Each structure stands twice: as C-alpha cells, then as structure tokens.
Amino acid sequence: MLITILTISLLLNIFFVWYVVKLLKKLLYVSDNIGGLVDDLSEYAEHVEDVYNMETFYGDPTIELLLKYSKDLVQEIKAYEEIYELMAAPEIEDETEEERLIDG
Numbered sequence: 001m002l003i004t005i006l007t008i009s010l011l012l013n014i015f016f017v018w019y020v021v022k023l024l025k026k027l028l029y030v031s032d033n034i035g036g037l038v039d040d041l042s043e044y045a046e047h048v049e050d051v052y053n054m055e056t057f058y059g060d061p062t063i064e065l066l067l068k069y070s071k072d073l074v075q076e077i078k079a080y081e082e083i084y085e086l087m088a089a090p091e092i093e094d095e096t097e098e099e100r101l102i103d104g
Helices: 002-052 061-078 097-103
Strands: none
Touching: 002 061
C-alpha cells in the first residue's frame, strides 16, 4: 500500500516538473517575441514621425493621426513590459558589492 502511494506520488511529481518546464519554455518564447514586437513598433513609430516631419508631409492630418496611434500602441504594449521581461537576463553591474567593500 505504501509503495503504491509513493509510486503514484513520484509519477505525479515527475509529471508536474515536466509540465512546469514546458510552461516556462512557452513563457520564454512569448517573452522574446513580445520584446521584438515592441522594438519593431518603436522603429515604425519613429519612421512615421520622420515622414511626418518631412517638408512635403508636415501637417498632414492623416499622418499625424497615424503617428499618434503608433505612439499610443507602443505605450500600450510597454505597459505590459513587466510581464514580457520576466525572462530577460539581469543586467550585470559594473562593480560587484564585494569589490565595493574591498575598495572601501
């Protein structure tokens, strides 16, 4: 009886570990793709702004609205930055805490 319970427990634990690893891989994939999307949208918004500032198109209401919507969309996605940067590698500090203590 005890062996059966331990076996079932072991199998469930193996399954849950496999499932968590699978979910983390998906989260990493989504995180990477959303970060790329934000970069692409930022570049697009900059391009629209450059076109808007050209002498030929300056003051065009259609391009002005396109520029506004582009910037709003970038800001909306950046609101979720905390979520998609969960898997980002932490930035390395120039000087570690130990080095600061040694230097005094």
